[in-house]
Amino acid sequence: MWEYTDTVQEHFLHPRNVGEIDNPSGTGDVGSLACGDALKLTLKIDDKGVITEAKFKTFGCASAIASSSVLTEMVVGMTVDEAAKVSNQDIANALGGLPKEKMHCSVMGREALEAAIADYRGLILPMAEGEVVCECFGVTDLEIIRAIRESNLRSVEEITNFTKAGGGCGKCEGALRNLLEQHAGIGVSRPVAKEKPRRMTALQKIKRIEEVLEREIRPGLRKDGGDIELIDVDGDFVSVSLRGACTSCSKSQTTIKEYVEKKLRELVLDSLIVEEEQS
Amino acid sequence: MSLAPDAVIYMDNNATTRVAPEVLAAMMPYFSELYGNPSSMHTFGGQVAEAVHTARCQVAALLGADPEEITFTSCGTESDSAAILSALRTYPEKRHVITTRVEHPAVKNLCENLTAITGHKYRVTRLKVDAEGMLDMAEYEEALREDTAIVSVMWANNETGVIYPVEEMARMARQRGILFHTDAVQAVGKIPINLRQLDIDMLALSGHKLHAPKGVGVLYIKRGTLFVPFMTGGHQEHGRRGGTENVASIVGLGKACELAAAKMDEENSRVKAMRDTLEEGLLTAIPKSLLNGHKTSRLPNTANISFEFVEGEAILLHMNQQRICASSGSACTSGSLEPSHVLRAMGVPFTAAHGSIRFSLSVYNSEEEIAFVLEKMPNIIDSLRKMSPFWKG
Numbered sequence: 001m002w003e004y005t006d007t008v009q010e011h012f013l014h015p016r017n018v019g020e021i022d023n024p025s026g027t028g029d030v031g032s033l034a035c036g037d038a039l040k041l042t043l044k045i046d047d048k049g050v051i052t053e054a055k056f057k058t059f060g061c062a063s064a065i066a067s068s069s070v071l072t073e074m075v076v077g078m079t080v081d082e083a084a085k086v087s088n089q090d091i092a093n094a095l096g097g098l099p100k101e102k103m104h105c106s107v108m109g110r111e112a113l114e115a116a117i118a119d120y121r122g123l124i125l126p127m128a129e130g131e132v133v134c135e136c137f138g139v140t141d142l143e144i145i146r147a148i149r150e151s152n153l154r155s156v157e158e159i160t161n162f163t164k165a166g167g168g169c170g171k172c173e174g175a176l177r178n179l180l181e182q183h184a185g186i187g188v189s190r191p192v193a194k195e196k197p198r199r200m201t202a203l204q205k206i207k208r209i210e211e212v213l214e215r216e217i218r219p220g221l222r223k224d225g226g227d228i229e230l231i232d233v234d235g236d237f238v239s240v241s242l243r244g245a246c247t248s249c250s251k252s253q254t255t256i257k258e259y260v261e262k263k264l265r266e267l268v269l270d271s272l273i274v275e276e277e278q279s
Numbered sequence: 280m281s282l283a284p285d286a287v288i289y290m291d292n293n294a295t296t297r298v299a300p301e302v303l304a305a306m307m308p309y310f311s312e313l314y315g316n317p318s319s320m321h322t323f324g325g326q327v328a329e330a331v332h333t334a335r336c337q338v339a340a341l342l343g344a345d346p347e348e349i350t351f352t353s354c355g356t357e358s359d360s361a362a363i364l365s366a367l368r369t370y371p372e373k374r375h376v377i378t379t380r381v382e383h384p385a386v387k388n389l390c391e392n393l394t395a396i397t398g399h400k401y402r403v404t405r406l407k408v409d410a411e412g413m414l415d416m417a418e419y420e421e422a423l424r425e426d427t428a429i430v431s432v433m434w435a436n437n438e439t440g441v442i443y444p445v446e447e448m449a450r451m452a453r454q455r456g457i458l459f460h461t462d463a464v465q466a467v468g469k470i471p472i473n474l475r476q477l478d479i480d481m482l483a484l485s486g487h488k489l490h491a492p493k494g495v496g497v498l499y500i501k502r503g504t505l506f507v508p509f510m511t512g513g514h515q516e517h518g519r520r521g522g523t524e525n526v527a528s529i530v531g532l533g534k535a536c537e538l539a540a541a542k543m544d545e546e547n548s549r550v551k552a553m554r555d556t557l558e559e560g561l562l563t564a565i566p567k568s569l570l571n572g573h574k575t576s577r578l579p580n581t582a583n584i585s586f587e588f589v590e591g592e593a594i595l596l597h598m599n600q601q602r603i604c605a606s607s608g609s610a611c612t613s614g615s616l617e618p619s620h621v622l623r624a625m626g627v628p629f630t631a632a633h634g635s636i637r638f639s640l641s642v643y644n645s646e647e648e649i650a651f652v653l654e655k656m657p658n659i660i661d662s663l664r665k666m667s668p669f670w671k672g
Contacts, residue, residue: 002592012596018666033669034629036590036610036618040668057668061592061609065666136617168617 004062005096011066016073019055026120028112035137035164037064037105041071041112045120049080056112063095063102067109070094075113084117086110087150088162103162107147129262133175136168141179142257148183149253156180200269206233208268213240216263221246221255228260231277238264239277252276281647288648291604292488293437293465293581293639298531299490305534306492309527317524318515331524334533338497341536342482343473350498350519351529355464355485356385358498359431361509361520362460362481363389366429367397368507369458373428374399379406379414379443380624385483386431386462387620406432411573412441412625419448429458434466434482438608438621438637439572440581442470446477453478458504464488468539469546469578480504486528490641491535495528542642550640551579553649557638558582560653565660566672571608571627571635580640583608585622585631588670589663594636597659603652608635630669 004012024042031038037060044053054072058065071091075083088106092098098106118125130142147153147162156176160166166176200208210230221227226246231239240260242252249255253276261274282288289297315324317331335346342349352358363376363386378390393401404422406414414432423430430452435442449459460481466472468489474482481504486495500506500519512521539546561584562568571583586594591609598605608619610633617623618632627635638652664670 009596012593013600015666029668033588033633036629036633038668057666059588059667059669060590062596064590065593 002062002099002102004066004099007070007094007096008063008066008098011069011095012062015056015065015069017053017055017069018057020057021053021055024116026116026118028115028117028119030111030115031060031108032138033059036060037108039064039068039108039112041068041116043075043116043120045080051075051078051080051083060105060108061102063098063105064108066095067091067098067105068112071109071113080117080120083113086113089151100158100161103151104164107162111143133179134163134165134168134172137164139163139165144176144179145183148180152184153180154184202233205269206230209233209238209264209272212264212267213260216267217260220259224249236269236271236273238272238274240274241277282651286602286648288601288603288644288651290638290640290644290648290652291606292641293440293637294606295487295493296490296641297643298487298492299535299538301538302491302531302534306527306531309530313526317526318513327526330530331526334529337533337537341467341472341540342484342499343475344499345475345502347517348474348499348502350500350516351524351532352496352498352520353494353525354496355383355462355483355488356496357509358483358485358496359383359385359460359462360389361498362483362500363429363431364397364509365505365507366458366460366481367393367399367401369505370428371399373426375402375404375424375427377404377406377419377422377427377430377432379408379432381408381412381436381438381441381621382431382433383437383462383464385464386433390431402426408624410626412436412439412571412621413573413576414443414448416444416447420451423451423455423457425455427452427455427457429460431460431462434461434463434472435469435578436572436621437465438606438619439583439625440465440578440639441572442466442576442578445479449478449480465578465581468536468543469580471543474499474501486532486535489535489539491532492528495525495532497532545642547579550642550644553644553646554580554582554638554640556646557640557649557652558584560649561656564653564657568660569631571622571625571631581637582639583635583637585627586634586636586660587631588667589634589660591634591636593663594634594659597663598636598655601651601655601659603655606637606639608637609633 021042021044025045026043028041040057042055043051046052054075056068056072058068074094088110091106091109115125130140132138133141144163144165151162153159156166156173159176166173225244227243229241231241246252256274256276264272313327315327317328335349338349339346376390390403406419408414432443432445432448434445445461452459458480461479463482464485467484480501482499484497487493508519510521567587569585571585591607595607608622610618622632664672
């Protein structure tokens with residue numbers, strides 16, 4: 001018998017906003033039947049970027065259903081930017097807490113919200129880009145690294161509780177331990193480097209990176225009052241420094257990993273790893 | 280007769296059972312005035328030893344065994360461990376064990392960790408099962424080798440109720456001089472057993488699965504079988520299991536075995552009929568539901584049914600709202616993130632395994648309760664399916 005709070009039970013037995021919005025502004029579809037839980041979140045967003053309606057359909061246990069239900073209540077009335085900041089801990093807190101083995105249910109809620117927002121913004125979800133580490137549940141290194149950082153995870157068991165990775169055959173335990181060693185307590189994520197598909201000299205790399213930063217990345221950052229500077233390139237490690245408004249932005253890490261790194265991998269070399277130089 | 284509004288409808292008897300009132304009554308004196316130690320020389324203790332002996336005879340009668348073949352233990356898990364580890368110590372040169380992929384964790388986890396436990400390297404053959412949960416006897420025959428120390432195969436599966444051909448399997452092992460152990464925790468009291476005619480060397484049973492209390496079990500050791508104790512200590516249980524006897528529970532288990540023998544017919548007629556009504560009713564009323572396990576080679580009290588596209592824990596909690604108690608093989612209830620190893624071994628698709636519910640009845644269930652469950656279940660499944668992104672109903 002799980003120890004569920006009254007709020008979890010209440011949301012499970014009387015879920016709010018069950019269903020699917022017709023012609024939604026954004027849809028987030030995460031999980032699968034095989035994994036044991038899945039969530040389809042649909043959002044209606046008005047022209048001011050405010051979420052006016054949220055509905056869910058969930059396959060899963062009581063805490064998965066309760067997490068989905070409370071999430072739909074939380075985000076209605078938020079702007080998309082505000083909703084993008086909702087963390088899995090916020091969802092768990094709104095439920096009065098979740099058993100630690102069930103934290104992955106709140107993570108699923110957050111992932112569906114992110115996916116729905118990405119869909120609304122016409123972006124591709126960055127988390128799916130990583131390499132699959134846990135084959136049983138299809139969890140990528142990027143998702144695991146993010147959970148380690150955001151929820152301050154300290155053991156393989158905690159990783160399993162939050163992401164389900166390692167909860168199946170257990171073959172990836174070593175890989176999870178490696179990720180922990182690399183990322184626990186470190187502010188910068190360092191995804192496993194892939195095989196280099198092609199070779200470039202250091203000079204070629206620096207030139208191309210500067211070009212891409214100037215052409216593709218700076219214009220977007222400057223619009224928000226920020227900027228980016230290339231500090232160093234060492235092998236595949238690219239050190240950058242965010243300037244202006246970016247330095248005080250809580251999403252700067254996300255900007256670097258999910259935007260800058262993605263662009264550089266796409267346009268320069270797909271083994272590049274971008275790190276922020278702490279100034 | 281109708282159901283009381285606050286009645287608990289208990290259909291989780293493979294997990295544990297109600298202590299029969301007659302069992303409790305038989306136990307009570309041993310919690311109060313009859314507190315003597317059965318090993319004592321005085322008559323005051325001696326009368327307690329007599330009660331233990333009576334219980335031993337009652338257990339032996341249910342199993343078709345002799346009283347001296349009965350050793351009381353603390354639980355089914357202890358009996359399983361004692362049996363398997365004794366065989367390995369008796370034949371230290373034999374380094375092969377045969378078991379199945381659908382064993383209870385008591386045997387499964389022991390067999391998976393033999394090297395760590397014994398410090399010796401063991402080869403473990405885990406026999407496969409088919410989609411109905413049945414073993415392939417040809418694979419079994421092939422697996423029996425000269426260096427096989429013991430075969431451990433459950434008599435009946437706790438999750439599906441599937442009954443395994445342990446009589447035949449024990450015979451095949453005996454022909455090759457290999458010890459045979461069976462975890463009969465789910466079978467004892469539900470189906471007739473006569474060990475005198477069989478080649479089973481060791482058998483484990485647990486009191487609380489047949490209306491005795493928790494904390495008492497039995498290891499049957501066939502006369503002539505070499506045995507190395509699991510718990511050494513005093514001379515209790517003919518030196519096979521040290522430790523002062525759990526007298527009250529042993530007396531209760533004896534009484535429970537006597538009752539089980541008397542109710543064997545009811546278990547296989549009335550209980551089976553209720554199970555069949557429940558099973559057929561659910562499979563008919565609820566679309567996309569399917570039976571897990573062999574249709575006929577099965578305990579009379581167990582029905583394991585998968586409701587596709589919904590998740591077991593959510594079903595159980597809704598059933599709990601109606602005070603209906605059952606179990607699930609879903610990931611969320613298995614304590615891990617994967618659904619039951621039994622259903623996976625049978626190749627039940629994950630889509631169905633996550634939504635599996637086990638109903639296990641006893642003689643204490645009534646036809647009214649069956650009707651109540653049949654009335655409530657379709658709505659529970661329907662309400663969850665309406666919430667499921669995979670349900671296109």
